[in-house]
Amino acid sequence: MRLVRAALALGVMGLLSQPARASDDDARAWLERMSEALATRNYVGLFTHTTGRQSETMRIVHRVGRNGSTERLVSLDGSGREIVRTLSEVHVYLPDRGVVLVEPRTDQGSLSKALPAPGPQFDALYEMRISDGNKLLGRKVRVLDIRPRDAQRYGYRLWLDEETAMPLRTVVADGRGRPIELINFTQLDMPRKIDSKEIEAAVDAAGFRWVRSARPPPEPRPMMAGWRPTRLPPGFRLVASRTQVIPGVALPVQHLIFSDGFASISVFIEPGSPSGPAPSQASSVGSAHAFSTLVGGHVVTAVGEVPLETVRDVATSVVPVQIPQPPPGVSR
Amino acid sequence: MTDRIREQMSALLDGELPGDEMGLLVRRLERDEQLRRAFGNYVLAGEALRSPSGPLASARFAAKVSAAIDAGTVEVPQVRPARPAPVRWARPAIATAVAASAAVVAVLLVKPAMQETAVVAGGAVQQAQRALASLPIITESSPTPAHSQRLAGYLMAHSQFAGAIGRRNVWSSVLASDPGITRASYEFAETP
Amino acid sequence: MQTQEPRDAEPRPASGVEQSDLELVRRAQRGERGAFDLLVLRYQHKVVKLVARLLRDPTEAEDVAQEAFVKAYRALASFRGDSAFYTWLYRIAVNTARNAMASRQRRPLDYEADLSETEQSAVASRMSHSDTPEATALSDEIHATVNRAVAELPEDLRTAIILREIEGLSYEEIAAAMDCPVGTVRSRIFRAREAIDRNLKPLLD
Numbered sequence: 001m002r003l004v005r006a007a008l009a010l011g012v013m014g015l016l017s018q019p020a021r022a023s024d025d026d027a028r029a030w031l032e033r034m035s036e037a038l039a040t041r042n043y044v045g046l047f048t049h050t051t052g053r054q055s056e057t058m059r060i061v062h063r064v065g066r067n068g069s070t071e072r073l074v075s076l077d078g079s080g081r082e083i084v085r086t087l088s089e090v091h092v093y094l095p096d097r098g099v100v101l102v103e104p105r106t107d108q109g110s111l112s113k114a115l116p117a118p119g120p121q122f123d124a125l126y127e128m129r130i131s132d133g134n135k136l137l138g139r140k141v142r143v144l145d146i147r148p149r150d151a152q153r154y155g156y157r158l159w160l161d162e163e164t165a166m167p168l169r170t171v172v173a174d175g176r177g178r179p180i181e182l183i184n185f186t187q188l189d190m191p192r193k194i195d196s197k198e199i200e201a202a203v204d205a206a207g208f209r210w211v212r213s214a215r216p217p218p219e220p221r222p223m224m225a226g227w228r229p230t231r232l233p234p235g236f237r238l239v240a241s242r243t244q245v246i247p248g249v250a251l252p253v254q255h256l257i258f259s260d261g262f263a264s265i266s267v268f269i270e271p272g273s274p275s276g277p278a279p280s281q282a283s284s285v286g287s288a289h290a291f292s293t294l295v296g297g298h299v300v301t302a303v304g305e306v307p308l309e310t311v312r313d314v315a316t317s318v319v320p321v322q323i324p325q326p327p328p329g330v331s332r
Numbered sequence: 333m334t335d336r337i338r339e340q341m342s343a344l345l346d347g348e349l350p351g352d353e354m355g356l357l358v359r360r361l362e363r364d365e366q367l368r369r370a371f372g373n374y375v376l377a378g379e380a381l382r383s384p385s386g387p388l389a390s391a392r393f394a395a396k397v398s399a400a401i402d403a404g405t406v407e408v409p410q411v412r413p414a415r416p417a418p419v420r421w422a423r424p425a426i427a428t429a430v431a432a433s434a435a436v437v438a439v440l441l442v443k444p445a446m447q448e449t450a451v452v453a454g455g456a457v458q459q460a461q462r463a464l465a466s467l468p469i470i471t472e473s474s475p476t477p478a479h480s481q482r483l484a485g486y487l488m489a490h491s492q493f494a495g496a497i498g499r500r501n502v503w504s505s506v507l508a509s510d511p512g513i514t515r516a517s518y519e520f521a522e523t524p
Numbered sequence: 525m526q527t528q529e530p531r532d533a534e535p536r537p538a539s540g541v542e543q544s545d546l547e548l549v550r551r552a553q554r555g556e557r558g559a560f561d562l563l564v565l566r567y568q569h570k571v572v573k574l575v576a577r578l579l580r581d582p583t584e585a586e587d588v589a590q591e592a593f594v595k596a597y598r599a600l601a602s603f604r605g606d607s608a609f610y611t612w613l614y615r616i617a618v619n620t621a622r623n624a625m626a627s628r629q630r631r632p633l634d635y636e637a638d639l640s641e642t643e644q645s646a647v648a649s650r651m652s653h654s655d656t657p658e659a660t661a662l663s664d665e666i667h668a669t670v671n672r673a674v675a676e677l678p679e680d681l682r683t684a685i686i687l688r689e690i691e692g693l694s695y696e697e698i699a700a701a702m703d704c705p706v707g708t709v710r711s712r713i714f715r716a717r718e719a720i721d722r723n724l725k726p727l728l729d
Contacts (some may be wrong), residue, residue, distance in 0.1 A: 038496035049504040054623040056508040060500070073500070075507040078595055078616030080602020083488075083503050090488055092506065095602040096595075101485055106492045116495040156497070170497060181501060203602045211481070240493065246485040257493045264498060266490035283483055286505025288490075290483055303490045305498045342714040345566065346688060347540030348695050351547050358551060362558030370721055372565050373728070377720040378689040379569040380670035387576040387585055388663050389568035391728045397564050397593045398557070 027128035028118065030144050033165035034158065040064055043166065044198070045188035046076070051181050051286050063194040070199045084201045093203045100205050101247040102212040116239075118261040125149060125235040125260050133159050136168045137188065146262065151175025152233035152310045153263050154287065164190065172287045175307050181287040211247040226321030227254060227269045229302070229314045235260035244268070258314075265304035265314055271297075282308055291315040341371050345378075368394065540694055545609040553600050560600075564593050567610060571617045578621040592620040665727060673723040677716055684709055685716035 043062050048055050057076040062069065067087055074082040080095040085105060092101040126146050133143035140162040147155045152175060159169040166188065172181040228238075236258040244255040246268070254269040283290045291311040292301040295318055302315035340357050343349040349357070361367050372394060379388065484506055491502040545566075551559035571592060576585035596616050603612055674682055680702070687698045695713075699706045 035496060049501075049508055050626070051505070051508075052626075054508060055626055056504070056619065056623075058504055058507065073503050073507060076615070077619035078599050078612070079507070080599045081507040083507065090492070092484060092488060093602075094484075095600075096598040097481075098601065099481065101481070101488065103485065103488050103492075106489075115493060116498075158497075167497065170501075172501065183501065183504065202604065204604055208601070211485075244489050246482065246489060248481050248485055255489060257490075259493075262495070264490065264494045266486070266493065268486055268489075285483070285487060286501060286508065288487065288502050288505060290486060301486055303486050305494060305501060338718070339711065339714040342717050343695075343710055344544060344562070346695065346713065347542070347544040348710065349544065354544075354547060354551070358548075358556055358558040358562065361562060362556070368561065368565065371562065372568075373721040373724045374717045375565055375569065376666065376724065377670050377674075377685070377717055380667045381674065381686070381689045383573075384667060385664065387572055387582060388666060389572040389589065390586060393568050393572070393586060393590065394561060394564045397568075397590050398561055400590060400594050401557075401560075401597050 027130040027144055027146075028122075030130050030142060030160055030165060031118065031128070031146070034144070034160055034167055037165045038062075038167070039069070041164070041166070041190055042192070042194050043188060043190045044194065045185050047183050047185040049181075049183050049286070057186075061194060061198045063196070063199055065196075070196075072199045072201070074202065080203055082201055082203060084199060086199070091201065093201055093205060093208075095203055095205075095208075098208050100208050100210050102210060103247060106242075106244075116259045116262050116264055121235050122261045125153075126262060136161075137185065139163070139168065141168060147177075148175065150233065151307070152313075153260065153306050154180075166190070172305075174287075227256070227267075227298075227300070227318055228321050229256075229258075229267060229317045230319060231313050231317035232258060232265075233260070233306075233310055233314075236265060246270075263305055265302060265306060265311065267314065267318060268299075268301045268303070269318070270299040270301070282312065284308065296320060337367065338370060341367065342374060345371065345374050542608045546605050549600065549603060549605070549609055552597075553603075560597055563609065563613075567613060568593075570610070571613065574614065574617050575621045578618065579625060584624065588621055588624045589617065591624075592617040595620060662727075666724070669723050669727055670720055673720045674716070677719060681712050681716040681719070684712035688713050 041062070042064055043060070045060050046057060047060065048057050050056075059072075059074045059076055061072045063071070069085075070087060071085040072082065080093070082093045084091045084093070088105050090103045090105055092103075094100070126148055129145040129147075131143050131145070133141040135141065136159055141159045142162055144158040144160055145155070146158070154175070155173040155177065157171045157173070158167045160166065161168055167183075168185045168188065170181075170183040171179050173179050237260075238256060239259045240255075240257040242255050242257075243252045245252050249270060251271050253271075256267040256269075258265045258267070281292045288303065288305045289308040289311045290301055290303040291308065291314075292299055293315050294300070300315050300318045302311040302318075304311055304314075337357065337360055340349055340353060341361070344354065344357060361371065369391075372391070376388065487502055487506055491499045491506075494502060545563065548559040548563050552563070568589070572585050572589045575589045575592065576582040579585055579588060592613070596613055599616070603609070674685065677685070683702060684698060687693045687701060688695075693701065695706045695709045698709045698713075702709065
């Protein structure tokens with residue numbers, strides 16, 4: 001954990017940063033600086049999240065303590081929805097439904113290796129460029145472009161604060177380069193200390209239905225052990241496989257995580273007959289997509305920040321591994 | 333007697349009615365449409381006095397809001413789309429528990445080309461998958477609230493492995509919209 | 525760094541109203557629908573006015589205002605009384621209007637544009653709006669009817685209602701100004717409203 005000297009006034013983005021380890025023109029270095037900043041810094045901000053149909057204002061608080069990071073994201077536009085990530089759990093408060101979804105936190109320990117990190121093949125998948133940009137929030141910024149080399153994943157344009165590498169604005173573009181999502185900070189502070197009260201939910205959840213995952217079983221169920229997609233966009237590799245319990249789903253679910261170093265796709269295999277989705281159903285949630293389909297009595301769902309066609313192709317290619325298949329990652 | 337209730341209503345409008353007198357009044361108002369109309373006119377009087385012109389809510393406005401809450405639907409005003417309008421799905425009102433409904437209001441996007449029985453031989457599976465994957469996505473679907481909740485669970489489980497930017501984007505989307513509202517294609521048409 | 529605050533152009537209600545709103549919200553949260561209906565009735569015109577100011581096409585103002593109230597109802601559990609109820613409702617209405625505008629406009633995202641809130645609402649308010657002829661005519665008539673009815677009131681009733689609705693004074697303050705008991709103030713205001721109601725009935729039924 002690197003020490004950072006604080007500026008004179010709290011709440012001013014004047015924290016002195018470490019000098020860049022690589023040349024400033026190295027786009028990859030900027031990406032790493034950004035990831036590091038998001039993971040290791042305290043920050044509090046307001047941003048607008050805009051997709052084609054709507055725009056919402058959110059408040060984010062990210063607090064880094066001795067035992068790990070905690071986070072809170074609140075919708076400010078009246079729904080009262082918020083997400084709180086404590087040290088051990090993630091709570092999704094949905095006041096308009098009277099429901100709180102609870103999941104165990106899984107990004108720590110050995111599973112932190114599953115977080116995306118650009119590997120040696122990254123340049124084959126994405127073209128990266130760093131350039132100067134107009135000021136944002138009165139700060140000098142560099143513009144980091146991450147353009148995919150195929151249409152099966154998204155591109156990103158990130159306006160990074162020159163001093164701290166925090167992304168002040170992010171535009172997500174689809175495989176054809178059309179912008180589909182915007183996250184734009186209208187206020188951002190990086191205080192030295194954040195009161196732990198700032199991570200507490202404001203919702204009075206008394207009387208809400210708490211939907212929790214049960215404790216996962218010690219062993220993955222043998223009959224689920226062998227599900228794999230046979231079609232993945234180039235560069236996606238399996239980075240983790242686990243048994244997950246999803247709030248509201250009775251039986252444990254197999255969760256496979258694939259990543260190309262930047263984007264991630266999850267494949268969930270749920271045993272038994274479906275009580276929820278009709279067979280073959282697509283969903284859009286912001287720029288993320290999900291596609292469900294029935295395979296051999298199981299509900300297979302692919303989810304990711306990738307175009308709809310990509311999750312559809314992945315989901316519809318999942319098979320139980322009894323059938324000899326080429327390994328995943330082979331391009332179409 | 334009526335006069336007394338109406339005078340209480342007038343005091344309530346001014347914030348000058350003691351809390352313990354409110355219960356009876358609220359219950360009377362729930363049942364009595366004339367009383368509600370009168371309250372509406374008291375409010376209207378103040379608005380009209382304060383500003384000489386400008387838009388006002390119509391006489392049926394409050395009744396329409398009440399009906400919309402009862403129906404559990406949200407009418408989103410939109411320009412009439414060139415495509416057929418999406419099927420609207422019902423959300424339970426705030427006081428009702430979220431229940432998985434047996435009647436799924438859904439339009440199937442793509443019919444699966446294969447049976448959901450035991451695993452079939454490799455060639456047939458691949459053939460079926462190719463057929464499935466080549467079908468276009470044509471309309472929007474309307475999942476039940478239980479499906480949306482499951483989808484939210486999947487999204488959250490996925491988001492923990494998505495990296496900071498992906499996680500923040502997914503979380504924002506979960507907070508901003510109801511997971512499960514689908515669209516067949518993006519709304520944006522022009523490149524910058 | 526910019527701080528974005530809602531442009532609260534409406535005057536803050538007297539504290540008595542805020543408290544009575546809170547009590548109504550509490551009742552609504554416990555399931556008393558009548559309490560929420562009262563809140564709708566109380567703020568319907570304010571919200572319609574606000575939304576009409578923000579939308580480019582104010583004929584949709586009523587639909588969008590309706591949606592805002594429904595959203596507020598669904599989100600009631602999250603309202604804790606840290607702010608006035610109307611402040612909270614105001615924010616929901618602004619957001620609902622912005623979303624309605626965005627869904628209509630299908631504005632493409634512009635990399636270089638500054639999409640800050642102030643700019644959006646500034647643009648919206650610069651646009652002049654025109655109601656439908658029918659709505660304008662009715663609204664004008666309502667205003668004229670109310671003002672005429674008030675002008676024809678006996679002086680003590682007229683003074684009482686004007687001090688309350690235009691000056692925003694509490695009953696106690698009005699009692700001091702008119703040198704009479706609070707109960708008399710309450711009765712005068714009530715009778716003034718009844719007279720206005722009698723004049724409005726034929727217009728609105």
